Each structure stands twice: as structure tokens, then as C-alpha cells.
Amino acid sequence: MDKMDKNIYYILDASAFIGGFELKDSLNFTISEISEEVKDLKSKMIFDQAIEDNILFIVEPDDLSINELNNVISYSGDTLRLSNVDKKLLALAIDFSNQGKKIKVVTDDYSIQNVLKIINIPYRSVLTEGIKGIYNWKKTCQGCRKEYPDNYDDEVCEICGSKIFKRRIKLD
Numbered sequence: 001m002d003k004m005d006k007n008i009y010y011i012l013d014a015s016a017f018i019g020g021f022e023l024k025d026s027l028n029f030t031i032s033e034i035s036e037e038v039k040d041l042k043s044k045m046i047f048d049q050a051i052e053d054n055i056l057f058i059v060e061p062d063d064l065s066i067n068e069l070n071n072v073i074s075y076s077g078d079t080l081r082l083s084n085v086d087k088k089l090l091a092l093a094i095d096f097s098n099q100g101k102k103i104k105v106v107t108d109d110y111s112i113q114n115v116l117k118i119i120n121i122p123y124r125s126v127l128t129e130g131i132k133g134i135y136n137w138k139k140t141c142q143g144c145r146k147e148y149p150d151n152y153d154d155e156v157c158e159i160c161g162s163k164i165f166k167r168r169i170k171l172d
């Protein structure tokens with residue numbers, strides 16, 4: 001086996017820097033927006049130093065991977081939970097995966113982890129224990145438990161007037 005085949009490409013979320021993930025060898029990747037999410041001094045220093053040391057590279061995902069991701073999350077119900085930055089990071093993971101690279105995403109974000117589980121891309125968390133199953137979210141009334149579609153914009157229930165929250169449902 002080629003030595004390169006064994007190398008894992010790490011894709012780093014902002015939480016990797018904030019959580020103090022130790023960057024190994026030279027195959028660490030992220031997207032440009034993460035540099036703006038890494039705000040505190042210590043994490044920013046780790047980030048900038050890694051760029052300078054050529055062990056961290058900023059790359060842009062392919063548009064096709066973004067489309068592929070949008071198909072997945074429209075089904076899983078994660079669309080509402082993911083920021084544009086999250087989506088771009090996931091698209092990059094799909095990109096690398098489609099290129100046959102061995103990857104691991106480093107993130108503490110449950111919504112990102114949930115999507116990675118669905119698309120079968122390995123991940124590890126920095127601070128928190130990773131989630132065990134696959135989850136979906138359902139808008140639900142706190143009072144009468146009526147469930148609403150994702151596009152229901154009101155914050156209160158049309159029947160009982162109670163607050164609506166997003167309930168996490170475990171799928172298997």
C-alpha cells in the first residue's frame with residue numbers, strides 16, 4: 001500500500017481550534033470562514049501558526065458537493081440547524097470523500113456530526129462525546145405536543161398558544 005493511502009485528511013471545524021485539537025502531520029484542512037469563527041486569542045494563535053507552518057490548508061468545496069449535501073439535509077431535517085459555514089464544511093468533507101481520500105472531520109457540533117453519520121463519513125469530537133444515533137428534529141408544541149412542519153414560522157402553537165420548540169427525535 002502506498003504510504004499516502006494511510007494518511008488521514010483532517011477537516012477541522014472552529015470547535016477543533018477552540019477545543020485545542022492537536023494538529024498532526026500536514027493534512028489538516030478547513031474553509032476560509034472558519035478563520036472568522038476562531039476569535040479568542042489562543043485559538044487564533046493556533047490557527048495562524050498552523051497556516052504559517054504549512055500544516056493547515058484552506059480549501060473551497062465544489063458546488064456539486066454543496067448540492068449533494070443539500071439533498072441529504074433536506075431529507076434528514078438538519079437544514080434549520082446548520083449554518084452556511086457548517087454546510088460548507090460538510091460539503092468539503094463530501095468533496096474529499098468523493099475523491100477517495102481517507103478523512104476524519106473534527107467537530108463538536110452535533111448537527112454536523114449527525115449529517116456525517118448519515119453520509120457515513122468518520123468524525124471525532126474534541127470536547128464532547130460524539131452522538132450515538134442518528135437524529136432528526138421536529139417542531140413540537142410544548143403544551144399540546146402538536147407537531148409542526150419545518151416551515152411553520154410562528155413561535156407559538158396555533159391550537160393552545162404554547163411555545164414551540166425543536167424536539168430531537170432519534171431514528172434508527
Ligand SMILES: [Zn+2]
Nearest residue numbers: 141144157160
Ligand atoms: Zn399546542
